Amino acid sequence: MDDAYEYGQIAAANSLSDVWAMGGEARLCMNILMFPEHLPFDTVQAILRGGYDKAAEAEAIVVGGHTIKDDIPKYGLCVSGVVHPDRILRNNSIQKGDILILTKPLGTGVLTNADRGGLLSDAEHKAMVDCMAALNKYAADAVRSLDGVHACTDVTGFSLLGHSYEMCGESGLTVIIDSSRVPLLPGADNYASMGLVPAVAYQNMKHLKDKVALPKDLPSHVHDLLFDPQTSGGLLYSVASQEAGRIMEALQKACQTPAVIGHVEGPSSHPVMVI
Known part of the structure; x- marks a missing residue:
């Protein structure tokens, strides 16, 4: 910066x-x-x-x-x-049937790379800075007293997929990420398509290669953004399906871009699966 x-x-x-x-x-x-x-x-x-x-x-x-x-x-x-x-939330206590909610869009790693090269528009730069500087306090405050929040982690340097794997812990359960529902910061897809991917993203890919199942037709820029290391990323909540609507409503009042991005299923070939 x-x-x-x-x-x-x-x-x-x-x-x-x-x-x-x-x-x-x-x-x-x-x-x-x-x-x-x-x-x-x-x-x-x-x-x-x-x-x-x-x-x-x-x-x-x-x-x-x-x-x-x-x-x-x-x-x-x-x-x-x-x-x-x-009320302590752990990062490895997901339950089968849970819904996954992400409170901030992805792309800060790719965008900071592009910013170093002077490629960002003023609007893209502002959106990136505003996202990274936004406190996760408001999301946490919104759900603190609500039932049905089973697990939480903040999405930072290990990427969305890395922290999703972290949430599986020793449970034997599978996190399903719907790539079409993952929110992205303005310009992130464009700069990822240009190859402006941080070196840490490739380290994340190497670490997770046996732990994440990816569809063969996944666009390369989406693939890279799912491994993109985040700075001051959002919170990833795993919540009971019957409480997800109420929790989403509370989060929508507290932060701008919460999104349902997946769910939790029983055991499968990989701890994390992208669809």
Whole structure:
């Protein structure tokens, strides 16, 4: 990111997300900032201000932090949160018959690659930044008191398919992803078709090659986006089918683009199957 303030916002939103993925609420944050000594101080201030503003939006307090000299700027938060013990969400407790709901569109990995090359339109850039800086707090708040939420994970560097595999755990169940229903950020399909796929996506493909079944006629750009590493991606919920309508209604009021993208079936040849 060229804009230091936006960089701070996105890094903070990404750091905070794990607490919400477990059904919790963020409380305390500590900055972790690494930067070279030649980095202008106003840039450092802008990064920290972006992080502080997102923490404040999350109703969390920044209580301090650590700075480290490094050649490449790096920033994030160490976050502490709270959750009622009866409401902890795990990432591997899916149940047969569950419906899968994703709260943010995919494509941030491909789009940040395109952005480095100066290819994004202003509208595409804004949509990408807005998506990454958006807090998953609002989705988590919307479903916290609702019954029927069986599992949740945030979709980040391991891609949608990687985190879908994570949700299978040792259950022996199968996650079915309907590729036609997976939401994408504006321009993501175009830039994926141009081959602007991050190196991490290929690492994800290699790691998951024996764990994911893909249709032979799946378009190559869709294939690549399903393995695309996300920065500050959305929450992936596995919910009881009889409660899915009520949960979707709550999520639609809380965030812009929740989508039903699949379901959970019994054992099959692969833990994750794309249709």
